Amino acid sequence: MSILKIDGVTKRYANHTALDNVSFDIPQGCIFGLLGPNGAGKTSLIRIITQITGADSGEIYFKGEKLRPSHIKDMGYLPEERGLYKKMKVGEQLLYLAQLKGLTKDEAIARIKEWVARFEIKEWMNKNIEDLSKGMQQKVQFMATVMHQPSLIILDEPFSGFDPINANLIKDEILRLRDNGATIIFSTHRMESVEELCDNIALINRSRKVLDGPVREIKDTYKTDTYQVIGNGQLLITSPDFEVLEQHDNHGVFRASIRLLDGASPNDLLRYLIQRVEVHSFVELVPSINDIFIRKVKETYHA
Amino acid sequence: MHKIWLIIQREYLTRVRKKSFIIMTFLTPLLLAAFMIIPAWLATISDSEDVVMVLDESGLFADKLESREDLKIIPIAASSLEQAKVAYQETDYTALLHIPKLDLDKPEGIRLYSKKNTSLQVKFRLENMLEKEIESQRFMASGIDRDMLNKMKANVTMTTVNLSESGERDSNVWVTSGAGIIGAVIIYFFIFLYGVQIMRGVIEEKTNRIVEVMISSVKPFQLMMGKIVGIAGVGLTQFLLWVVLSAIVVSGVQAAFDIKPAPTPIEQMQSGRAMATGEEESAETEESSQQNTLSEVSSAISNLNFPLLLGSFLFYFLGGYLLYGSLFGAIGAAVDNETDTQQFMFPITIPLIISFIMSYTVVIQNPDGPVAFWMSIIPFTSPIVMMVRIPFGVPASELLLSMGLLILGFIFTTWIASRIYRVGILMYGKKINYKELSKWLFYRV
Numbered sequence: 019m020s021i022l023k024i025d026g027v028t029k030r031y032a033n034h035t036a037l038d039n040v041s042f043d044i045p046q047g048c049i050f051g052l053l054g055p056n057g058a059g060k061t062s063l064i065r066i067i068t069q070i071t072g073a074d075s076g077e078i079y080f081k082g083e084k085l086r087p088s089h090i091k092d093m094g095y096l097p098e099e100r101g102l103y104k105k106m107k108v109g110e111q112l113l114y115l116a117q118l119k120g121l122t123k124d125e126a127i128a129r130i131k132e133w134v135a136r137f138e139i140k141e142w143m144n145k146n147i148e149d150l151s152k153g154m155q156q157k158v159q160f161m162a163t164v165m166h167q168p169s170l171i172i173l174d175e176p177f178s179g180f181d182p183i184n185a186n187l188i189k190d191e192i193l194r195l196r197d198n199g200a201t202i203i204f205s206t207h208r209m210e211s212v213e214e215l216c217d218n219i220a221l222i223n224r225s226r227k228v229l230d231g232p233v234r235e236i237k238d239t240y241k242t243d244t245y246q247v248i249g250n251g252q253l254l255i256t257s258p259d260f261e262v263l264e265q266h267d268n269h270g271v272f273r274a275s276i277r278l279l280d281g282a283s284p285n286d287l288l289r290y291l292i293q294r295v296e297v298h299s300f301v302e303l304v305p306s307i308n309d310i311f312i313r314k315v316k317e318t319y320h321a
Numbered sequence: 322m323h324k325i326w327l328i329i330q331r332e333y334l335t336r337v338r339k340k341s342f343i344i345m346t347f348l349t350p351l352l353l354a355a356f357m358i359i360p361a362w363l364a365t366i367s368d369s370e371d372v373v374m375v376l377d378e379s380g381l382f383a384d385k386l387e388s389r390e391d392l393k394i395i396p397i398a399a400s401s402l403e404q405a406k407v408a409y410q411e412t413d414y415t416a417l418l419h420i421p422k423l424d425l426d427k428p429e430g431i432r433l434y435s436k437k438n439t440s441l442q443v444k445f446r447l448e449n450m451l452e453k454e455i456e457s458q459r460f461m462a463s464g465i466d467r468d469m470l471n472k473m474k475a476n477v478t479m480t481t482v483n484l485s486e487s488g489e490r491d492s493n494v495w496v497t498s499g500a501g502i503i504g505a506v507i508i509y510f511f512i513f514l515y516g517v518q519i520m521r522g523v524i525e526e527k528t529n530r531i532v533e534v535m536i537s538s539v540k541p542f543q544l545m546m547g548k549i550v551g552i553a554g555v556g557l558t559q560f561l562l563w564v565v566l567s568a569i570v571v572s573g574v575q576a577a578f579d580i581k582p583a584p585t586p587i588e589q590m591q592s593g594r595a596m597a598t599g600e601e602e603s604a605e606t607e608e609s610s611q612q613n614t615l616s617e618v619s620s621a622i623s624n625l626n627f628p629l630l631l632g633s634f635l636f637y638f639l640g641g642y643l644l645y646g647s648l649f650g651a652i653g654a655a656v657d658n659e660t661d662t663q664q665f666m667f668p669i670t671i672p673l674i675i676s677f678i679m680s681y682t683v684v685i686q687n688p689d690g691p692v693a694f695w696m697s698i699i700p701f702t703s704p705i706v707m708m709v710r711i712p713f714g715v716p717a718s719e720l721l722l723s724m725g726l727l728i729l730g731f732i733f734t735t736w737i738a739s740r741i742y743r744v745g746i747l748m749y750g751k752k753i754n755y756k757e758l759s760k761w762l763f764y765r766v
């Protein structure tokens with residue numbers, strides 16, 4: 019079942035089209051990557067989903083219902099442009115933002131306590147935001163985004179500004195939220211940063227959707243049957259089943275990228291190699307989302 | 322509605338808890354108290370008795386110079402000025418007045434010797450006494466009796482009376498204009514001070530980048546109205562605290578120092594007039610005329626229609642603030658930082674400043690004239706100008722028309738402002754001009 023169904027959404031501004039007939043589904047309970055270069059239209063789409071702006075045409079369905087203002091309570095949005103009231107105390111700020119999302123005061127206080135315990139930040143509660151480090155501010159902002167336990171969490175460029183330790187902490191939190199049933203949308207132009215996390219993706223380029231679906235399927239579709247082999251010996255491939263794309267020899271150690279030609283299986287290649295050289299490493303060269311994106315964009319241009 | 326209420330609370334509480342708010346709130350009544358105490362205190366200083374030795378060689382003033390309450394005259398009989406000076410050096414008297422033999426037609430050579438610089442007051446008073454004495458001696462010489470002259474002097478003060486259906490009422494132009502002007506001044510400053518606070522608040526939200534977080538929870542309109550209403554609450558709180566604290570401080574000071582309040586500007590003006598007209602009135606008439614004006618003022622004050630004044634003050638106070646406040650909010654949304662606000666501030670401040678200047682020039686002189694009428698009807702000027710007119714009496718129909726238009730004006734500016742606001746708060750790094758702004762009004766968001 020899809021938590022969000024985007025159906026033919028178009029958004030035009032005065033001199034450019036931000037979204038051009040974009041459609042895709044976001045399945046419930048997955049981590050969804052909304053990927054594309056800067057200016058592709060990701061933020062415009064998110065603003066339509068969060069009802070900050072409206073679409074010119076097309077519809078969005080949230081849990082099967084047409085999007086309406088009451089759905090906002092069930093969404094959490096961390097914008098790319100982060101910010102909090104600088105002169106407000108952390109505790110008050112969290113309380114305020116949670117109440118604006120529809121929590122009662124008591125609920126909000128209980129949630130805040132829970133998160134404070136998890137992030138071990140009790141001593142921050144009475145500090146002003148401006149007295150916190152940038153990383154701490156980001157943590158507070160993340161808390162504010164998910165505190166009302168939304169079923170859809172939208173994170174725009176979530177890892178920018180986090181140091182590696184905090185980035186990992188947030189990653190763990192995101193996985194935990196997913197396991198608790200929330201759906202998470204990642205929007206980013208740094209595709210490699212979310213590849214490992216995402217179950218599904220949609221690629222957007224120049225206001226159009228280029229590609230969407232489960233990551234594994236996409237990668238299967240775009241894999242090139244290429245393997246990287248590292249080993250000892252003199253490698254000389256003469257079989258017509260394999261094509262050497264690239265080979266480096268260095269003091270008896272070789273490294274080669276080999277493509278399987280029609281019908282040949284990885285085991286055939288391995289068998290062929292074992293008879294001739296000593297194999298240290300045998301890895302499938304899987305295309306990164308970035309590679310797929312570049313290929314796909316080139317295809318659309320040539321088409 | 323619940324969300325707007327939350328926003329109002331936040332805007333209100335964060336501002337009311339600010340140090341600057343607390344300091345301003347408590348400092349202003351204290352300053353007011355200081356304005357009261359210092360003149361009174363200075364008055365008590367000069368109340369210390371001055372003693373002047375007089376060496377009268379002319380013999381004209383021998384027993385004519387009489388001691389007053391705080392100015393004591395001690396005639397001495399020294400044989401020479403030098404001797405008198407020596408005698409004076411041994412005392413701690415204020416000064417030594419030396420009157421040489423003089424010609425009544427040409428009184429020259431009178432000198433005042435003192436160890437320290439004598440105060441102007443003492444000098445003037447002595448001069449006055451001598452002048453009066455010389456004058457009466459001249460009158461005597463030409464056969465005119467001083468008492469007769471005093472009787473012939475005329476002193477006219479007019480009591481102005483309002484004739485209206487409800488009967489005659491004593492009125493006092495000074496009190497009436499004063500009441501209106503005070504109301505207008507307060508509204509003028511309130512709109513400016515707190516309007517700018519709205520603008521700063523919006524700019525702060527923009528530069529802190531919290532806006533997008535906020536409007537993913539609330540509508541931009543709710544955010545804007547919450548801010549405007551919250552800050553209105555701050556202004557009202559400050560105003561009420563000032564009134565209450567001032568009252569406490571003033572009565573406290575009066576009780577502690579047992580002094581009369583410093584004369585109000587109106588009283589000062591009146592006593593100034595009295596001074597200018599009457600040359601040197603006898604103390605009694607001066608006293609009685611002051612009592613006259615005082616009673617006149619207090620009767621005029623009690624004759625002001627306080628419920629109407631207060632009611633319309635609150636209405637125009639809030640109406641004017643809301644009308645301009647939403648525009649200030651729109652400016653904040655349209656720019657990225659405060660330095661860019663100038664070009665948009667200008668057209669907003671112009672009607673305010675004009676109505677302020679006009680109200681204490683044209684309007685106060687002719688509160689029922691065409692300028693006053695139109696300016697009190699047009700919503701952008703009415704909050705200030707109407708306040709000046711109301712104490713003079715404004716027909717109910719005009720008042721209702723003005724109030725109705727102010728409400729319409731407020732709805733209109735809020736509509737414009739919210740259109741600009743919803744586009745502007747998400748717009749960064751773009752220089753905005755009026756053409757761009759007018760396009761925003763019709764954007765579909």
